[in-house]
Amino acid sequence: MTSHQNTQTMKPATAAKKLGVYLEATPAEFREGVVTRAELNALQTDPPAWLRDLRRDGPHPRPVVAAKLGVSIAGLHRGGVSEPLTTDQIEALKQERPEWLEREQAVQADVRKETARVKKLHAERAERTERD
Structure with missing residues (x-):
């Protein structure tokens, strides 16, 4: 065969x-x-x-633009960014620091903190379960 x-x-x-x-x-x-x-x-x-x-x-797709700006794809949408951006456009946004970008970066930072907190909580629970 x-x-x-x-x-x-x-x-x-x-x-x-x-x-x-x-x-x-x-x-x-x-x-x-x-x-x-x-x-x-x-x-x-x-x-x-x-x-x-x-x-x-670039031009970069939305996931890359979002990552480079430190926001979510939904945050890009809320900020009115619907088109692919070049590296120069991304850098210009970082320099301009529009209000929506600062707000979305703060939201993303909160999400990361919460994700880390939940991950730590699950790890502690798993550790306790293994000990019991």
Whole structure:
């Protein structure tokens, strides 16, 4: 019995998400084809110039913009940011420090604190359970 190994492929949108880049800014040949797992791995380990440029300069997808600004994706939406931003635009927002950005960063900091508190609580409960 012979085993056939199928090549695993993904849509360009999935590959762009895994690479952390905005699909519409990628080259046409990337958007119009399929990406194999091997091709994705090659792009991650030895990114071509277009990928390095996109990661450095943008435009960046919402999850990347949110992470760079220290807010949630919903916070971006509440702040009126619906389009992909370039690195320069993100840096300008950081310098301008609009009220919505400061508010959303505070919300995100509170979420992180609460997540850490709950994680610590669960760890303490698990420890007590193991001892009992």
